Amino acid sequence: MRPFEYLRPTTLAEATDVLAEHGDDALVIAGGTAAVVMMTLGVLRPGTVVDVGRVPELGGSRADGGVLRLGALTTIRSIERDPAIAQTYGLLAEAASQVANVRVRNRATVGGSVCYGEPQTDMPPALIAMGASATLVSSSSTRTVPLADFFEGPYETALEPGELLSEITVPQPEPGSEPGAGTGGCHMKFTIGSPENKPVANASVLVRLDGAGRCVEARIVLGALGPVPVVAVDAAALLDGEVPDAKLIAEVASRAGDAADPADDLRGPVWYKRRIARVLVERALRCALRKAGHEVP
Amino acid sequence: MPTLEAAEKVTGATRYVGDLLVPNMAHAKVLRSPLPHARVLSIDAAEARAAPGVVCVLTRDEVRAAGIEPVYGFVYRDAPLVALDKVRYQGDIVAVVVAEDAAAAEAAAELIEVDYEELPAVMDVEAALADGAPLVHESFSPIAPELRPIEGTNVCHRAHIARGDVEAGFREAYRVYEDTFTAPPVQHCALDLHACIASIEDGAITVWTNCQSPFPLQRELQRIFKMDARVIVPYVGGGFGSKSRDRLECVVTAAAQLAGRPVRLVLTQEETFQTFIRPAYHGTIKTGVRADGTIVARHVRFTIDVGGYAISGARSANNTLKVATGPYRIPNVLVECDAVYTNKPPSAPYRGLPTTQHTMAYETQLDRIARDLGIDPVELRMRNLVVDGDVHITGDLLRSTHAKECLEAAAAGIDWGTPSTPPETPSKLRGKGVSCTIKYTLTPPTRMSENGAAISLGEDGIFEVRIGTVNIGQGSDTTMAQFAADGLGVGLERIRVVHSDTALVPVDSSTTASRSTYHMGNAVLDAASKLTAETLAVASHLLERDAGDLALGPDGVEAPDGPTLAYDELVRRSGGPLSALGECVVGGTYTAPDGTEYPIASTFWSFASAAAEVEVDTDTGEVRVLRMGAASNVGKAVNPDSVRTQLEGGLGMELGPTLFERLVWDEGGQLLTAALMDYPLPTMETSPTYRPEIVEHPFEGGPFGAKGMGEIGSVITPAAVLNAVYDATGVMFHEVPLLPHKVLEALEAL
Amino acid sequence: MKITISINGKREQREIEPSRTLLELVREDFGLTGTKAYCHSGICGACTVLLDGAAVSSCSLLAAQADGADVTTIEGLAAGTTLHPIQQAFIDHFGFQCGYCTPGMVLLTKALLDEVPEPTREEIVRYMGGNICRCTGYAGILASVEAAAKALSGEIPAGET
């Protein structure tokens, strides 16, 4: 690995100051699971590494006022294991449990998993499906960006030089107001070989049903099927106000597959990836509906 | 029983080459070619030499100036230490930078400027065999006498073997089947990265390496540098063939000579993919059968992609001619092969390669035949499998086969004959398949003593067993210690094993091709019996008793009535350690009943079978292997637990290339699957349950009846899985890996 | 820069280049070569160590990031010459051949059993799934982990796994 200057700020203000000062030459590291590997490979050769791992303002997670606030440093492993998250934000826990291997999950942070901007990762689709936003801070400003708008291309995000992601906020899914109504989420991925290899595709689905089993809200987000996560708006809209049956589920899945924008690569040709998108959406949608209290035969 | 070194291994105390330090050692980094085929016009390393921490840079200029032999190779002398005129694959060695630490060497390597003239590349065998294809090598330099290159082409070895009249056989057949087979290259992914340290002191070379063939490497070092050489191989963390031949040691030695101090090189995982790979295999197989399923003729043609250098690849193609028609009694057989240069990395054996690919070819075709003729696949095999007394394609008279017993035992492991339990959803299908194989062991064309083992009794009263076998995980030290202990009649605690140091142990050819147990085992037993005789003779003299009345006991030589002469005391009183050299004589010819003399093609033949049950997801095309049975005739299982582990290991490892592993290059010759992130390996999550069975029939001539089996598990895997997929879906694949999109495509074409 | 780190229970101070990984620190500065390298990308698990009790890949962590932490390597597991029950289980159940992945496998097992003392087979497979072994086909490793869990939970006496 190339030598670099190593800075370890201990407050958020200090962190944004050093970032402002070093600009493009600085690389932020949080868990380091992606950044350190890329430096070892020589893909990244920063002059300065800013380790934000000990900035207290970036740590901690709490649910209050109908919002889950995940400090940027919250590890994927703690999202996976936190019973409070599992109960209300089950989709996040489910996606977290499918990230890489336990060694990576122990270190990887939620901030890193979105700022990395890799199209194949699991957390972005789940977070987008849950309507999450990122808080970005610099020495001079603070702004909030919906995660649906955060990704700009492979390894490219809305982060400006000098900016840090400080927190991700996730609105609590609205609980069903009528008896029998419910919310269900499901994340699935399809990988060839071992799970820590890049997946062919992943899909996050979130549905909310009313007491009559009608779908009041549905979100479908696909990963690894384009340069950025694909929000399958049209496909989800087919569910509006409907009581999903097998035929509708197949239609939704097919429409979601059409929304995908995959590339031909080692993980398969375009037609195959679209097919997998369809299969994953169909399976994840059925699973989400089941969790919401509606089993479709 | 666990291996002798087990406690060392679970505590992390075992030292592999990458863990060794030598005083004053410098660190090397290889500069590699970015292009698959190019002429090297100029190399400017001035800036690199001046970079901080750099000791020296080795390029073709330094190699030429040093007056050493610039080209090396074991069966073909075709690999330059560093690129001389051309580079022949992406990753070919262009220069070596030596610096005070690895990071400095790496940084300086980027400062070297190389001017290339790009040449058209041949990235696969088809391109390499095309009319007017660019030549990877303009001339041929075989050393092994059996190699037959075709001048003016990329074919570096063409060979065939035949028995009977294959065309006549096809004419008499009821039906004839012909299929084409393909398997892409993969890499061995031994976790212990290729590493070596070279040091030259007082005009002699010492190399520490994880190469599996210390003695051939020693000879090569001595030839190139015209100096004495010592090769030390400590524990090796897996090789599977990727370390069967040297690739780096001579280069690093040249760097050490230039640096004037010891130099260490440890490759990265990406670089191991540019060092040795398992070659691409293509073939066609044509088989004629009678209506009752009896095979009457078989013609196999195949090509092996040896890559840019035929350091060892050409010979493995040649060896497997002997097994390409399978463990079947077939009167008319013809096998033809071409080993072909391309602009891929050099190829190396891989746990039985290409017996694995041959087995895939003939066994999948057999299931197609079985279905066509309406015969149960196991039954069809039973009708054709060889039995003792049959004559193989090579002319060898087969004995101790037990191939049918292996098949029955493997099939029973997955409850062959009872249908699979239904999967949880109708979109999944389950099926079962079996496979059988025959494998050779490396055998010299003439009768010779190939392996030596020495045992000495030292002043500490310990029997030291010195063997050339590399301990690569197979537990060879333990097996040999057991042989020595049994042969001497002493306990294991009296035995110490010294392995694979050319200065300390007798010459051995290599630790490859499942050969160590048999060959080294016999040499150890021979040494044990000679040392026993010598020890008793000395004791007889000291005790003034008849040697015939004495015997080796646990702690010393025992007389029937009298006292025990302790081993340490015996050595002290006799004036020094006692020692004996054992050997194993192999090869030669035998006379067939009709009087013909045949060279023995293989000292022993191994037989094995696998059975697999799979589940195919018809939505995604994903194949999961649920469970596997396997059985191998190992002669006598000296250490049954080790045999089972070895079998499971082979089955499990080969599931990777069967299901998802493959190396892919783009049109420009760049490796796309260079890092593990893009090259999945089997994990506990993708692994099935195994039922390995040992078929035990002591083999006459083997040490306590044992024969080798190190590689047999992997050989039988792909065929069993492909046949199970055929059973589940009705789609027969003639290629691996079973990538889900290909499976899905085939299912939909039904 | 200067870091303080506790390695196998011993507090140590070192002056290091910030660009060094924890893997390099452990192997080169402390000579603890039981921690192995292969893929350098967090996949294979040969370099697994415990960082404040959690399994991590030491190849993809700067030594500086471990400043102040407790690091356990394979050398810190046995008590003197007495093997840890997990190590004994790996011996008794043929959880390895060449031994190169073994330090990582043993430490990952330790992390698993510290977290989930009586894991189901599915839990074991999911947790251990990340670490790669090329020799055994994993059957022996699975058996070793199951035996170690039993030994540690007192179901069978240590040493008789």
Ligand SMILES: Cc1cc2nc3c(=O)[nH]c(=O)nc-3n(C[C@H](O)[C@H](O)[C@H](O)COP(=O)(O)OP(=O)(O)OC[C@H]3O[C@@H](n4cnc5c(N)ncnc54)[C@H](O)[C@@H]3O)c2cc1C
């Ligand atoms: C072997 C392996 C397997 C993997 N498999 C999966 C998988 O299956 N699914 C999956 O989703 N992901 C996977 N990943 C990716 C993994 O999710 C990321 O490595 C991880 O989430 C990054 O988090 P980190 O904290 O380690 O980030 P770092 O490695 O520290 O940083 C990653 C990037 O994010 C930037 N960054 C980090 N934090 C911030 C911040 N607060 N503000 C601004 N920029 C920041 C860094 O500058 C850097 O560019 C895998 C990674 C590895 C190494």
